[in-house]
Amino acid sequence: MRPILALIALLGTAACGADAPPVRPSAGVGVSVDNAGVSTNANLGATNGIVSVGLSL
Incomplete structure (x- = not known):
């Protein structure tokens, strides 16, 4: 049971x-x-280090 749950978690990630x-x-x-x-x-805004996006109001 544990290996199956670990595999599902790995695939989901x-x-x-x-x-x-x-x-x-x-x-x-x-x-x-x-x-x-x-x-x-x-x-x-948000950035991943390469691309940044933002909105100013």
Whole structure:
């Protein structure tokens, strides 16, 4: 029983792409005050060391 469960776990891990570099999430928020008033910003992103993607709001 144990070898079968180990084989299923190994196949499941291989199927989900666990051999790829880990994806690191990033996030940030900011508030700024100037003569025009108060403004806010936020950004979300992810990188795996080679490719980075992000979204700024």
